[in-house]
Amino acid sequence: MAASLTPEDLDETQRAAIEELLFRMADDEYVQGERLIEWQIYAPTLESDLALANIAQDEFGHARLWYDLLEELGHTEAELIWERPADEFKHTTLVELPFEEGDWADVIVRCYLFDSAERLRLESLVDTSYAPLADRVGKALSEERYHLENAQSWLDRLTDGDSLEHVQDALERLFPHALSLFGEPEYEAEIVENGFRTDAIDDLRVEWLETVIPYLESLGLNVPDPDDAERPTPRGRDGTHTEHWDELAADFRKTYNELEAPEPARIGRERA
Amino acid sequence: MDLETVKERAGPRQFAPKDDMPEKYRKAATRMIQFHANSEVMGGYLEKPFIRQAPSIDRKLAFSAKVQDEIGHAQLLYRAAESLGIKTREEMLDELANGEGKFLNCFHYPMESWHEVPMIAFFVDGAAMHRQATLKNTSWTPYAHAMDKVCFEEGFHVKHGESILSELMNGSKATQEKTQEAFELWWPRIIQFFGPTNDKSVHNDFAQQVGLKTKSNDELRDTFLDTYVPKAEKYGLEIPEYPRIEYDEAEETYHVNEDDLDWDEFWTIAKNDSEGSHEQIGSRAHAQAAVEWVRESMDSWEQASNTGTPQAAD
Amino acid sequence: MIWEVFRQEKSGGYHKHCGNVHAPDRELALQFAAIQHGRRMKTHSLWVAPQREIGEIDADEMSFGGMTDKTYRWATSYTDIEPAAPEVAESEAEQADVEHSLEADS
Numbered sequence: 001m002a003a004s005l006t007p008e009d010l011d012e013t014q015r016a017a018i019e020e021l022l023f024r025m026a027d028d029e030y031v032q033g034e035r036l037i038e039w040q041i042y043a044p045t046l047e048s049d050l051a052l053a054n055i056a057q058d059e060f061g062h063a064r065l066w067y068d069l070l071e072e073l074g075h076t077e078a079e080l081i082w083e084r085p086a087d088e089f090k091h092t093t094l095v096e097l098p099f100e101e102g103d104w105a106d107v108i109v110r111c112y113l114f115d116s117a118e119r120l121r122l123e124s125l126v127d128t129s130y131a132p133l134a135d136r137v138g139k140a141l142s143e144e145r146y147h148l149e150n151a152q153s154w155l156d157r158l159t160d161g162d163s164l165e166h167v168q169d170a171l172e173r174l175f176p177h178a179l180s181l182f183g184e185p186e187y188e189a190e191i192v193e194n195g196f197r198t199d200a201i202d203d204l205r206v207e208w209l210e211t212v213i214p215y216l217e218s219l220g221l222n223v224p225d226p227d228d229a230e231r232p233t234p235r236g237r238d239g240t241h242t243e244h245w246d247e248l249a250a251d252f253r254k255t256y257n258e259l260e261a262p263e264p265a266r267i268g269r270e271r272a
Numbered sequence: 273m274d275l276e277t278v279k280e281r282a283g284p285r286q287f288a289p290k291d292d293m294p295e296k297y298r299k300a301a302t303r304m305i306q307f308h309a310n311s312e313v314m315g316g317y318l319e320k321p322f323i324r325q326a327p328s329i330d331r332k333l334a335f336s337a338k339v340q341d342e343i344g345h346a347q348l349l350y351r352a353a354e355s356l357g358i359k360t361r362e363e364m365l366d367e368l369a370n371g372e373g374k375f376l377n378c379f380h381y382p383m384e385s386w387h388e389v390p391m392i393a394f395f396v397d398g399a400a401m402h403r404q405a406t407l408k409n410t411s412w413t414p415y416a417h418a419m420d421k422v423c424f425e426e427g428f429h430v431k432h433g434e435s436i437l438s439e440l441m442n443g444s445k446a447t448q449e450k451t452q453e454a455f456e457l458w459w460p461r462i463i464q465f466f467g468p469t470n471d472k473s474v475h476n477d478f479a480q481q482v483g484l485k486t487k488s489n490d491e492l493r494d495t496f497l498d499t500y501v502p503k504a505e506k507y508g509l510e511i512p513e514y515p516r517i518e519y520d521e522a523e524e525t526y527h528v529n530e531d532d533l534d535w536d537e538f539w540t541i542a543k544n545d546s547e548g549s550h551e552q553i554g555s556r557a558h559a560q561a562a563v564e565w566v567r568e569s570m571d572s573w574e575q576a577s578n579t580g581t582p583q584a585a586d
Numbered sequence: 587m588i589w590e591v592f593r594q595e596k597s598g599g600y601h602k603h604c605g606n607v608h609a610p611d612r613e614l615a616l617q618f619a620a621i622q623h624g625r626r627m628k629t630h631s632l633w634v635a636p637q638r639e640i641g642e643i644d645a646d647e648m649s650f651g652g653m654t655d656k657t658y659r660w661a662t663s664y665t666d667i668e669p670a671a672p673e674v675a676e677s678e679a680e681q682a683d684v685e686h687s688l689e690a691d692s
Binding site for chain 3: 284285286288290330333334337341394398401402404405413416417423424425426427428430431432434435438499500503
């Protein structure tokens with residue numbers, strides 16, 4: 001089915017459904033980017049620093065793709081990023097966790113879990129009925145491919161010797177948080193019925209588990225049982241977050257608040 | 273090649289790794305390029321917090337791209353320095369971590385607020401670019417090649433910095449005042465970027481004789497002032513009374529009265545001995561040590577994958 | 587074995603790939619390359635490298651420079667700012683050339 005729906009076509013429920021879909025995507029990417037930049041200057045080598053910085057920029061860029069679509073629906077950058085109450089952010093708790101100093105295994109495992117889910121999510125949007133989204137999915141997907149390859153290259157190498165233990169630790173800590181990636185949205189029925197996403201979230205979850213578990217096990221890692229894992233109480237998707245999120249939000253809003261809410265500058269592109 | 277021949281042949285892109293260069297040349301070039309590379313890393317270090325703290329998503333992206341470029345420049349420069357055969361990149365990065373590696377005076381000071389950002393991102397980057405453009409004609413070819421790429425990228429940095437300055441100086445009165453305060457704090461440091469006067473500089477003569485440098489500290493400082501003093505004024509920044517800067521009508525250039533600058537502070541910093549030096553070198557060193565296990569893991573992976581592969585015969 | 591050959595036209599320039607030769611080792615590869623690739627074209631230096639040691643990644647596998655909007659990393663995007671100095675203008679002009687060639691390909 002060709003994407004045909006435009007913002008003007010949406011009734012109230014459809015609009016709420018598409019917004020929920022977009023907020024999750026945008027917030028996931030934004031917060032993932034916000035954590036990844038912590039590795040700039042601090043990555044193990046200059047080359048890996050450059051590569052990770054690029055991935056961080058891609059994630060911010062993807063966040064901007066989806067925030068722009070929310071702007072088309074009447075929101076503003078000021079409201080979306082700079083003034084929205086922290087408990088209205090819908091990202092998975094996986095992306096908000098701080099890094100322990102030097103824990104390169106964390107960043108690699110986190111990127112792998114996130115990027116593999118991100119690829120499935122984007123693929124389920126390739127044939128979306130929402131026209132503005134359809135235009136943008138392919139671009140994001142092409143960049144995600146590199147992210148996933150880079151994460152897997154690192155995983156293959158870091159699980160080869162003594163560093164396996166670091167990777168195992170990171171996996172045990174992060175996997176329960178990653179399970180919230182596929183938590184059911186409030187408007188799931190509308191999202192699927194209207195063809196905004198062509199796969200049900202539960203199917204994506206199953207597909208993701210069937211992809212990541214065998215791969216990680218093939219590297220000699222023990223993956224926690226998804227049905228049995230001790231899940232953290234905050235789930236992210238419903239606006240509940242770990243204690244780290246408020247601190248992170250305050251940090252990235254420091255200048256914005258200091259300058260008393262300046263109009264967020266755009267560079268080389270028009271305001272939506 | 274003996275030193276006399278080097279001095280005779282000295283010119284743009286004259287010498288390459290295949291040439292048999294005297295040790296004095298190789299050491300001087302290593303010192304200069306290593307200093308440059310270290311400065312890229314430490315400049316990036318200083319700007320890194322502002323990726324997170326930038327007040328718009330486009331500025332955040334630009335800042336991340338800029339800090340990424342600085343690391344990219346460090347990568348190019350350490351390679352150019354390695355090609356002299358004196359030190360490996362690993363040795364140079366270790367020297368930076370343990371406090372032996374030297375870098376630009378401006379990157380020894382803490383930078384705490386967004387109002388200070390354009391002092392580095394516009395004025396210091398503008399100064400750096402002003403110098404780097406002349407280094408495209410350095411005599412060490414790998415250094416010149418690195419400068420081709422660095423100068424290609426750097427135009428974005430300077431314009432990005434100027435765009436931030438422009439936004440601040442068009443902001444509220446309080447914002448403009450804080451930006452002026454930041455300017456007054458940084459201005460003497462920016463002028464000292466070009467180092468001491470020619471007669472006090474230890475390395476300047478030799479570096480010019482063998483073509484590593486093509487312009488003296490004084491020439492670079494004066495021409496920088498010619499461009500950037502009017503720029504600062506255009507945005508409504510007031511040039512501080514000290515250090516005194518005078519326009520020489522006859523030579524049509526600005527001169528700074530160098531006795532007005534704090535050279536004790538400059539030389540303390542040059543020895544990595546200020547509070548900021550300790551803090552900034554130390555925390556970067558800490559971060560570098562924390563990922564040592566990853567580099568070790570990559571080294572053993574490399575060794576394992578090299579055994580069994582037949583090496584190309586010589 | 588096959589050796590890839592890179593030629594530098596004049597001192598201080600870049601070595602650019604110009605072809606290859608068959609040779610059993612590096613010494614002969616250099617001697618053969620000097621004739622095959624250096625006898626007519628202006629040459630100051632040649633490099634040889636074993637072909638099997640050369641890796642490749644191309645545009646089918648990788649979208650170099652990314653697919654999403656990256657205008658923030660180009661000097662040309664800061665349209666309200668005039669270049670502060672000649673060296674800034676020169677950098678911007680070089681970037682504009684690259685941007686044009688990227689646009690022409692897309």
